[in-house]
Amino acid sequence: MRQTGFIHHIGSFLLLVATVLLIVTSISAPAVKNISMLRVDIDRGTANGNNPVVTFGTFGWCTQDLIQSSDDCSGAHVGYDPSRVLAENAGLGAVDNSEFRFAAVRRLTNVMVLHPVAAGLAFISFLLALGAGVVGSLLSALAALLTFVVIIVVLACDFAAFAIVRHAINDDDDGVPGARASWGTAAWTLVAAAVVAFFGMLVVFFTCCSARLHRRRENRARAAPKTDYGAPERRRRWF
Template sequence: MGVGTFFHYFGTVLLLAATALLIVVSVTSPVVNNLSILKIDFSGSSTVDRITYGTFGYCIINSNGKDDCTSAHVGYDATGAITRVTQLTFSNNDRDAARVLTRVLILHPIAAGLTFLAFLLCLGTSFLGSFVASLFSALAFIATVIAMACDFAGFEIIKHAVNTRGPNNIDARWGPAVWCILAAAALTLVATILVFVTCCAGRVKKNRTRRGKTDY
C-alpha cells in the first residue's frame, strides 16, 4: 500500500468516526434523556435534578425518577424549561434568538448524513468517486461548523443567564455533545483535506505513468 493510499483510507476512517460523533449529537435529549448539549444541574432541596438540552428538545430530570421531556421536533422554546422550574426570566429578544437558533440544529443529522455519504464514496478508488467524496465532506464540514456555532450561540444565552442571574443551587455547563460536534468538525476538516489531496496526487501520478508508457 502506497503512502497516498494509506492517507486516503485514513481520511475515510476519520469520516466514519465523524459520522458516529454527529449521530451521538443528533440523538441528544429528548431522544436520550441524559445526553445533552447543555445541562443545568440542581442541588439542595430541589425536586429537579437536571435539565438537559438537545438537538430536538429538552428533558427535565426529576428526583422522583419521572422525566418531563418535550416531543422531538425541529425548533423549540429552549428558555421555557428553566422558566418552568425557577423564577429566572428572559427578555423577548433572548427567548426569540434561542428559539430560532434551535431550528438550525437540524443541521446535526444533515451533517451526519453528508459525512456518511462521503465515507461511502471514499470506499471506492476511482478519481471521480474520491473527488465527489471530498465535496460531500467539505459540505459536511460547513454544516457541522454552522450547527456548532448555533449550539454555542443559542445555549450560551441560557448558560450565561443561569450562572449570572439564576439561583445559587443551579449550575449550567456544556454537555458532552458539544465536545462531540467540536471533534466531528475537526475530523471532517482533516478528512476533507486528506481525501482531496490524495485524490489529486493519485490523478497526477496516474497521468505521469500513462505518459511514461506512451513515450516508451
C-alpha cells in the first residue's frame, strides 16, 4: 500500500509539471517576447547586424531589432494574422501568397485560447490528486484525461497553423529570401506538457484502481466467516 502511495505522488508531481509547462506556453509573446510558438529571423545583410526578429505567441506577437524602431509587442487578444504581421512589421509581403491558406491560419490561431484552459484543467487535476481516497484519485484521472484531450486539440491546431507559415517562409522555391522560421520554446513546452500529462493520467488512474482493489480485498477478508478454530486438544490418559 505504501508503494502505491509513492507512485500516486509521482503521478501528482507529473500533473504539476504539466501545469507549469502549460503556463510557460500561455505566457509566450506578447507577455514574454523571447518565448514563442514560432520565431522568424530576418537577415537584412546590414553591417551593424540589425536583423529583425518576429516572435509569435499565444495571444499576440513581438518584433525585435527593427531598423529605426525599438522592440514592440502587440496587445493581448485572441487570434491574429501572422502573414499580415510579417508584411506590416517586417516587410515580408511575399509570405502572403495564398489567401486561402492564411485565412485558415487566422482561424486556427483562435484555438490558442485553449492554452490557459489546459493549464487550469491540469492544475485542477493536480489538486484532486492531492485529495485522499479513491474518489479523489478517480476525479483526478478524469480531469487529467480531459486535460490531455484539450492539449492534443490545441497542439494539432498550433502546429497546423504555424507549419503553414514556416513552410511559406522556408520553402526552397517560393520562400522568402533572407528569412528563416523555426519553432519556438513554447511549441516544445506544449509537446512536453502533452507527454507529461498523459503519463500523469496513467499513473493516477493506475493507483486509483490499485487502491480500490486493495480495499476490496481487505473488506472481503474482514467479512469472511472464521472457519479455522484449531484442532481439539487431545486428552491424555493416565495408566
